Amino acid sequence: MNSKFKIALLTLLGFSASSCCGTKKVAKDEDKKEQDIIINEDSDPRVQLMYGVPFPDGSVVRPVDENGNPQPMSPRNGAKSEGAKLPDGRVAVPVSEEEAKERMEDMSKEQTHDEEPDEVDMVLE
Amino acid sequence: MKGRHIGIRKRLALKVFKGMYDDVVERHNLRTLFWECTLRCNLRCRHCGSDCRTDVSEKDMPLEDFLKVLDTEVTPNVDPGRVLIIFSGGEVLVRKDLEEAGREVTRRGYMWGMVTNGLSLTRERLHSLIDAGLRSISVSFDGFADVHNDIRQNSESFERARKAIGYIREVEGLAYDVITCVTPAMIERLEEWKEYLISEGIRHWRIFSIFPAGRAKRDDRLNLSPEQFRYLMEFIRNTRKEGRINLSYACEGFLGGYETEVRDHFYMCNAGVTVASIRVNGDISGCTSVRGNYAQGNIYRDSFWDVWQNRFKPFRNREWTKTDECKECKVWEFCRGGGMHLRDDEGKLMYCHYNMLK
Numbered sequence: 001m002n003s004k005f006k007i008a009l010l011t012l013l014g015f016s017a018s019s020c021c022g023t024k025k026v027a028k029d030e031d032k033k034e035q036d037i038i039i040n041e042d043s044d045p046r047v048q049l050m051y052g053v054p055f056p057d058g059s060v061v062r063p064v065d066e067n068g069n070p071q072p073m074s075p076r077n078g079a080k081s082e083g084a085k086l087p088d089g090r091v092a093v094p095v096s097e098e099e100a101k102e103r104m105e106d107m108s109k110e111q112t113h114d115e116e117p118d119e120v121d122m123v124l125e
Numbered sequence: 126m127k128g129r130h131i132g133i134r135k136r137l138a139l140k141v142f143k144g145m146y147d148d149v150v151e152r153h154n155l156r157t158l159f160w161e162c163t164l165r166c167n168l169r170c171r172h173c174g175s176d177c178r179t180d181v182s183e184k185d186m187p188l189e190d191f192l193k194v195l196d197t198e199v200t201p202n203v204d205p206g207r208v209l210i211i212f213s214g215g216e217v218l219v220r221k222d223l224e225e226a227g228r229e230v231t232r233r234g235y236m237w238g239m240v241t242n243g244l245s246l247t248r249e250r251l252h253s254l255i256d257a258g259l260r261s262i263s264v265s266f267d268g269f270a271d272v273h274n275d276i277r278q279n280s281e282s283f284e285r286a287r288k289a290i291g292y293i294r295e296v297e298g299l300a301y302d303v304i305t306c307v308t309p310a311m312i313e314r315l316e317e318w319k320e321y322l323i324s325e326g327i328r329h330w331r332i333f334s335i336f337p338a339g340r341a342k343r344d345d346r347l348n349l350s351p352e353q354f355r356y357l358m359e360f361i362r363n364t365r366k367e368g369r370i371n372l373s374y375a376c377e378g379f380l381g382g383y384e385t386e387v388r389d390h391f392y393m394c395n396a397g398v399t400v401a402s403i404r405v406n407g408d409i410s411g412c413t414s415v416r417g418n419y420a421q422g423n424i425y426r427d428s429f430w431d432v433w434q435n436r437f438k439p440f441r442n443r444e445w446t447k448t449d450e451c452k453e454c455k456v457w458e459f460c461r462g463g464g465m466h467l468r469d470d471e472g473k474l475m476y477c478h479y480n481m482l483k
Contacts, residue, residue: 013138051211052240057298
């Protein structure tokens with residue numbers, strides 16, 4: 001008897017697939033009615049272990065404020081980076097995509113076309 | 126009350142599931158890896174199930190030793206995305222390099238989580254851990270302040286745990302649950318406790334009861350009577366039917382007529398089947414709650430992967446548990462001698478959940 005048949009048999013007996021293998025109850029998009037979807041193709045069960053933790057559901061982890069608005073990943077992420085010191089004493093600072101674009105345009109005015117870099121996501125100050 | 130009686134439909138399902146569990150044992154795919162990174166703790170709880178023979182002055186395992194095992198033994202043999210690594214203790218927050226450990230584990234493609242008593246979990250520390258890839262966290266919360274603080278032997282432990290849970294709830298997408306170890310002092314207040322947890326916005330709750338190991342073995346005030354245990358099962362079953370909070374009984378013990386009604390799945394002990402641990406002294410075992418003398422090898426002298434593939438026989442073939450009260454037991458085929466952590470150093474069963482339902 002293969003595992004799919006056994007799962008079908010258990011379902012016929014009135015037990016959800018989540019009681020015996022790696023499944024998860026998820027809501028349908030349209031009517032929000034719950035259904036079982038097998039997310040673990042080899043059917044290994046995910047058991048909540050005695051001194052274990054719940055199995056993560058794959059969503060992105062981020063803080064929200066009291067009104068439920070997403071916040072930066074951490075206070076540190078929200079703070080301006082001090083950058084990384086290079087051996088020659090200069091500092092490499094991460095910049096946003098917009099800032100990088102502006103700086104590239106400025107640089108392109110100063111540089112000849114054959115020296116233009118392909119991509120810039122760090123600038124030297 | 127349901128008690129031990131198993132109806133025909135459930136008995137048939139258990140027989141089908143038995144075959145599925147045999148397949149899981151045959152495959153023994155590693156799905157959860159505990160790293161007991163420290164035995165140090167900032168509390169001295171009355172019900173601590175730690176192995177008391179273990180010298181608590183045992184030094185923390187250096188991070189590089191654990192990463193070496195991951196890099197040379199585990200990662201080449203598994204899909205990291207399917208293995209959950211759980212940092213376990215002691216109290217893991219006492220380790221100052223926890224974030225570094227988390228980052229290194231995340232960088233290798235693993236998800237990781239941790240269990241904490243919440244005493245030293247500030248909002249800043251939580252966010253710092255999330256930055257390091259923390260995906261799941263469980264906090265011990267054993268009852269109202271008088272009970273929790275008494276068990277934890279610390280007057281601030283309830284308030285600190287409450288705040289820690291609040292910080293966790295602020296984070297979207299972080300898997301969490303609150304763990305209550307139910308003692309006789311809380312059994313009559315469970316309804317009240319449930320309402321409190323719901324009012325605090327908690328949606329995921331796990332309950333377990335004491336098993337006689339570690340310090341708990343010597344404290345009779347912590348153990349439930351069979352009547353209290355049956356009441357607990359009824360409470361969990363009714364709470365699950367209400368659907369206001371996701372409540373489950375822990376994985377341990379076969380529960381007769383309550384199977385699939387107090388937790389989401391049929392009983393199975395996955396220690397050494399899909400779960401391994403690397404203990405603080407390098408021992409390789411099943412769950413960290415299993416006694417020390419069931420170690421199957423040691424990372425400092427054996428190949429972890431060779432041990433996982435070729436040893437672990439006492440975990441994967443449990444015929445040896447068919448002794449004493451298990452010898453003639455009619456449900457052994459479903460229970461297989463109970464959880465490995467319920468066996469003492471000589472292999473004798475310390476606690477039978479099924480018998481508690483008599």
